Amino acid sequence: MERFDEQSWDSLKSSPFYEILREYKDVLPDNIPAELPQDKGVQHEIDFVPGTKYCVTRQWPLPQEQVKAIDDFFESRRKAGQVRESKSPHSAPTFCVKKAQDGRRIVHAYNKLNDATVPAQTSIPRKDVIIDSMALSTIFSALDLRDGFYQILIRESDIPLTAVSTPSGMLWDWLVMSQGLNNSPATFNRCVTHLLRSVRDFASS
Template sequence: MIWMRFAKDLYDERIKQICILSDLERMKSEAEELRQLHAASTTESEDTRSAKTKKERFDGQSWDSLKASPFYDVLRKHKDVLRDEIPAETPQDKGIQHEIDLVPGTKYCVTRQWPLPRDQVKAIDDFFDSRRQAGQVRESKSPHSASMFCVKKPQGGWRIVHAYNKMNDATIPAQTPIP
């Protein structure tokens, strides 16, 4: 069940009761594994991580650093889809066009943009101006629209968030299983 539909059904009281079956011992062992994985992945301090630039983080994921990964052979086999440097332009058109199926009878999904603080507007404008100059985005011709806002990043700066609630509700989920 899709979580959004589940939340709506729960809110509309179409779901009266939830029963969660669990194995307490298995849950405890999985929680301990997660704690250990988290401890291993957070060996570098928050200060060190926030001080790294995007390029330094990108370089830290080089082919040499991935050799210990169990997925290294698969990654090397499909290396044509992975970049060796931070992309500055859109990838070449490979002739594959993506389409999203909408529920029949759906009108245009238009959400008005709500007012934002000036610093968020500046962050959004700067982001899209730089992407437009690099050729990564173009002016939209879509009749659909979604509001956007920004969330403060832990390292500083803004993360742009799009409110696609209306569009998600009008979208028919893909029936193709994810491999």
């Protein structure tokens, strides 16, 4: 999404679709509303391998600049209603990695949780199949959802399983699908397929 951040409406005036884009501007907001997303008919579910009890990995110390970045991140997600303070018996540590451009990406070490999760069997479409499906087409478009994972709710009973710790001593539950969960890509693809089902003849997903 970063590559579109500097693209203005003025730069799109020469597009034959400019008027349509302006008419439906509310569908493409500049910022995601600071609230929980609507239920889109697909929620992320976490099913444990039989016999699994708790998934706990202790948080390790991090440099102060990473601690601040993590605390700022969770404060913004709390204000958006995407996380809540947790009392879960589960816990995965949090750390940072540098992005290719400026900033840091917040990462959760969900290794134990992912090892204990039954893998989803939802198939991810192959790039060559999607390209083949566009043969003879004359108009192409693509949509890039800003914070796409955060637009999908976690199944209510599975929220405590998403608990993550921070080096400042907090424990948070995710209310939306976070990065790093084993079946997140499959859930996201299932959601997109569900939403585009009625227009599948001309909208491959």
